[in-house]
Amino acid sequence: MEFSELLKKRRSCRAFQDTPVTQEQLQSILEAGQWAPSPLNQQPFQFIAVTDSTVKAQIQKTGIEAKQTVLDNSGPAWAGKYPMNFIGDCPLIVVVVYDPTKGGLGSYFEQPHGALQAASACIQNMMLQATDIGLDSLWFTFFSPLTLKPILEIPEELDIAGAIMIGKPAMEGKAPPRKSPKVYKDRFNTDA
Numbered sequence: 628m629e630f631s632e633l634l635k636k637r638r639s640c641r642a643f644q645d646t647p648v649t650q651e652q653l654q655s656i657l658e659a660g661q662w663a664p665s666p667l668n669q670q671p672f673q674f675i676a677v678t679d680s681t682v683k684a685q686i687q688k689t690g691i692e693a694k695q696t697v698l699d700n701s702g703p704a705w706a707g708k709y710p711m712n713f714i715g716d717c718p719l720i721v722v723v724v725y726d727p728t729k730g731g732l733g734s735y736f737e738q739p740h741g742a743l744q745a746a747s748a749c750i751q752n753m754m755l756q757a758t759d760i761g762l763d764s765l766w767f768t769f770f771s772p773l774t775l776k777p778i779l780e781i782p783e784e785l786d787i788a789g790a791i792m793i794g795k796p797a798m799e800g801k802a803p804p805r806k807s808p809k810v811y812k813d814r815f816n817t818d819a
């Protein structure tokens with residue numbers, strides 16, 4: 628597939644078939660993630676590949692709880708309609724964790740998010756690879772890390788960049804529209 632076609636074909640999926648993701652597919656996705664750039668090439672990310680239905684149900688529960696927290700705190704009403712049930716049905720969830728202390732030199736000059744930036748690049752690589760091999764994905768963050776970390780036994784010092792749902796889509800997703808790039812000439816807010 629042409630790269631520009633791949634970019635536009637990747638779609639966030641919220642309804643999956645129950646077809647398992649093969650080990651070979653998972654390996655190709657993880658390898659794509661590993662080729663992401665990272666500060667000082669520290670590759671500060673690690674992965675938990677979740678296929679166990681009990682664990683998936685626990686992740687789904689953290690989503691339901693987060694949704695309730697949004698509603699209890701007068702958050703947007705649409706959040707109440709967010710369908711958490713697809714989480715339990717998703718064949719594979721790759722939880723991407725990272726070490727926030729491995730962000731390169733940035734913490735010396737007010738750029739403390741290098742490790743999260745690297746984990747984000749890693750996730751994007753993984754999602755594009757999933758698309759390339761005929762799978763869909765979702766970068767899912769609708770949970771409290773305080774709840775999810777003990778469930779997955781993630782060490783205190785690591786953070787979660789996202790739970791990436793991966794599988795064959797149950798239906799073809801519609802692409803949400805994109806804005807035109809907002810670009811200035813030489814200085815912010817100066818017309819190009």
Ligand SMILES: Cc1cc2nc3c(=O)[nH]c(=O)nc-3n(C[C@H](O)[C@H](O)[C@H](O)COP(=O)(O)O)c2cc1C
Pocket residue numbers: 637638639640641765766767768769800802803
């Ligand atoms: C950091 C991040 C967190 C996201 N969290 C969620 C989420 O919790 N649930 C969800 O359904 N989509 C989530 N998304 C997906 C966005 O809603 C989606 O990318 C956006 O609507 C554009 O759609 P597309 O990915 O199909 O192009 C997240 C995306 C990013 C980058």
